[in-house]
Amino acid sequence: MQAESSRPEIRLQGTAAAPGVGRGPAYLLLQGMAIVACQKVPDVEAELRRFDLALEATRQAITKLRQEVAQSLGESEAAIFDAHLLVLDDVALIDDVSKEVRATGFNVEFCFQEVVQRYIDIFERMEDAFLRERASDIRDVTSRVLHHLLGTRPAHATMAARQQVVVARDLTPSETAGLPEDGVLAFVTEEGGRTGHSAIMARSLEIPAVVGVKGLMEAVQEGDVILVDGETGAVVINPTGATLEGYRSQELAIRRRRDRVMLEIALPDVTSDGEGFALQANIGGPEDLEDARLYCAQGVGLYRTENLYLRLDAWPTEAQQYEEYAEVVREAKGRLVTFRTLDLGGDKRLGDLNDEANPFMGYRAIRLCLDRPDVFRPQLRAILRAAALGPVAVMFPMISGIEEFRRAKEVLTSVADELAAEGIRPKERIRLGAMIEIPSVAAVAEDLAQEVDFFSVGTNDLVQYLLAVDRGNPRISALYEPAHPAVVRTLERIFKAARQHGVATAVCGELAGDPVWAPLLIGLGAHELSMAPPAIPEVRFVLRHSTKDELVRLAQQALALSECSAIKALLADYSATKLKLR
Ligand code: PEP
Ligand code: MG
Numbered sequence: 233m234q235a236e237s238s239r240p241e242i243r244l245q246g247t248a249a250a251p252g253v254g255r256g257p258a259y260l261l262l263q264g265m266a267i268v269a270c271q272k273v274p275d276v277e278a279e280l281r282r283f284d285l286a287l288e289a290t291r292q293a294i295t296k297l298r299q300e301v302a303q304s305l306g307e308s309e310a311a312i313f314d315a316h317l318l319v320l321d322d323v324a325l326i327d328d329v330s331k332e333v334r335a336t337g338f339n340v341e342f343c344f345q346e347v348v349q350r351y352i353d354i355f356e357r358m359e360d361a362f363l364r365e366r367a368s369d370i371r372d373v374t375s376r377v378l379h380h381l382l383g384t385r386p387a388h389a390t391m392a393a394r395q396q397v398v399v400a401r402d403l404t405p406s407e408t409a410g411l412p413e414d415g416v417l418a419f420v421t422e423e424g425g426r427t428g429h430s431a432i433m434a435r436s437l438e439i440p441a442v443v444g445v446k447g448l449m450e451a452v453q454e455g456d457v458i459l460v461d462g463e464t465g466a467v468v469i470n471p472t473g474a475t476l477e478g479y480r481s482q483e484l485a486i487r488r489r490r491d492r493v494m495l496e497i498a499l500p501d502v503t504s505d506g507e508g509f510a511l512q513a514n515i516g517g518p519e520d521l522e523d524a525r526l527y528c529a530q531g532v533g534l535y536r537t538e539n540l541y542l543r544l545d546a547w548p549t550e551a552q553q554y555e556e557y558a559e560v561v562r563e564a565k566g567r568l569v570t571f572r573t574l575d576l577g578g579d580k581r582l583g584d585l586n587d588e589a590n591p592f593m594g595y596r597a598i599r600l601c602l603d604r605p606d607v608f609r610p611q612l613r614a615i616l617r618a619a620a621l622g623p624v625a626v627m628f629p630m631i632s633g634i635e636e637f638r639r640a641k642e643v644l645t646s647v648a649d650e651l652a653a654e655g656i657r658p659k660e661r662i663r664l665g666a667m668i669e670i671p672s673v674a675a676v677a678e679d680l681a682q683e684v685d686f687f688s689v690g691t692n693d694l695v696q697y698l699l700a701v702d703r704g705n706p707r708i709s710a711l712y713e714p715a716h717p718a719v720v721r722t723l724e725r726i727f728k729a730a731r732q733h734g735v736a737t738a739v740c741g742e743l744a745g746d747p748v749w750a751p752l753l754i755g756l757g758a759h760e761l762s763m764a765p766p767a768i769p770e771v772r773f774v775l776r777h778s779t780k781d782e783l784v785r786l787a788q789q790a791l792a793l794s795e796c797s798a799i800k801a802l803l804a805d806y807s808a809t810k811l812k813l814r
């Protein structure tokens with residue numbers, strides 16, 4: 233029994249992002265560059281000693297983190313921190329800061345930030361991509377040093393948040409990737425939406441999560457106990473004994489439902505009247521394959537390759553990518569691995585790459601890759617080399633039209649020719665697909681279907697672009713409504729085009745892993761659904777307990793409706809009946 237807090241219980245509501253209920257001490261995360269005030273200091277030498285101490289403390293913290301990462305992820309991932317340590321030993325930079333403090337008599341935080349900004353500006357303007365990356369190293373180290381000087385806690389401290397509930401304004405995908413897998417009880421953020429990439433990662437990591445909780449940061453204090461209900465989106469700060477008691481029975485019901493669907497986990501993907509479908513896994517790296525196996529995924533339907541970039545917080549080399557891809561293909565043991573080429577951009581940012589007013593509509597995914605052969609070609613080489621080890625499919629993200637698809641395919645063909653000349657050939661023919669996540673390409677699906685082996689519908693982005701609703705903005709999360717008739721009818725158009733041209737269709741957005749949506753997607757004509765592995769059991773259960781006729785009828789009924797609320801009710805009712813919730 234948790235001791236009751238002297239602070240009153242506070243209830244807040246957000247968006248449920250990853251199932252399960254977690255409760256424990258709150259771990260408040262301060263993020264980003266601190267805002268530093270400028271002030272005169274009485275003792276310049278004391279100020280410089282403070283600076284030395286902060287540099288040393290940062291050096292020790294990075295060295296420790298380097299050791300941890302080397303142990304958990306390997307030496308090549310840990311090497312990123314060597315660049316950070318070099319920044320701390322940069323004599324010219326440290327000298328410039330000392331001179332600035334002496335010349336101005338201002339506080340060292342302010343002078344440090346001023347000097348560093350000048351360095352960052354210089355590196356950012358450099359032609360050479362490698363040198364440009366130094367800017368993000370400097371920015372990262374600067375934020376650590378500033379946190380030491382100011383006595384605040386950097387976002388990187390997520391590694392230390394074991395057995396606690398992480399509370400943050402927002403979590404970037406790389407911060408989420410940095411959460412210790414074996415110990416964060418839950419996370420809750422003030423910003424963010426259900427299909428933001430942090431929420432997606434939380435579902436893979438099986439960490440209960442709620443996002444978009446208005447007023448969160450103001451309400452929570454260090455030392456509070458916090459309960460995060462990833463099923464309903466409720467967040468309770470300092471829950472009373474009575475509240476906890478109520479949750480215990482809810483947890484029990486969730487566990488019972490889970491146990492029931494898990495009984496059928498190893499049964500084949502067929503409807504009750506024998507129509508086949510395929511449930512696959514969305515993964516972010518080799519570490520997710522264990523879950524894919526555990527939940528009997530038929531293969532990998534979406535490999536989010538950008539996760540390696542985000543984990544390293546740098547551009548990986550061909551060798552680093554090959555090492556990871558080869559491991560995934562080997563470990564998939566003959567099951568198909570669908571690589572999605574790099575989808576950086578939007579909320580998945582590397583350094584300052586996406587310092588844009590409108591990143592979701594900006595320099596993202598295939599746009600970036602076609603513009604940066606120095607990034608795209610090494611990745612394709614790494615994928616095609618891994619394809620020599622087992623069956624592989626490749627798909628391009630954010631395709632907006634046929635010409636773009638052809639350009640991407642041309643690069644892939646040229647890389648394949650280059651490798652063939654080196655004697656490296658894929659084990660099996662590589663199937664080539666396009667992600668359908670931009671409305672323009674959905675509108676020409678009939679034409680694109682003649683150029684591809686498969687479509688994979690990214691509903692997370694398709695919904696946001698179709699409805700013009702940012703998928704990560706909590707102020708408009710109620711408008712992010714997949715049950716909009718426009719979404720249902722667009723999906724129908726895509727599947728119909730694919731069917732007419734004999735093209736396989738998959739859905740790999742979050743709707744695929746939602747037991748409320750999966751029946752409709754199969755009813756509309758999808759063949760494969762790819763999802764975070766822990767979502768597979770419920771989806772498999774609902775589909776196995778349906779007939780093909782029921783699913784087609786459900787789709788026809790949904791297509792005939794013109795109101796979101798009616799579509800939502802229809803789908804929720806179907807799924808609840810199959811899961812025997814009512
Ligand atoms: C999607 O948009 O649905 C998708 C699968 O891609 P991501 O979520 O990585 O943008
Ligand atoms: Mg997408």
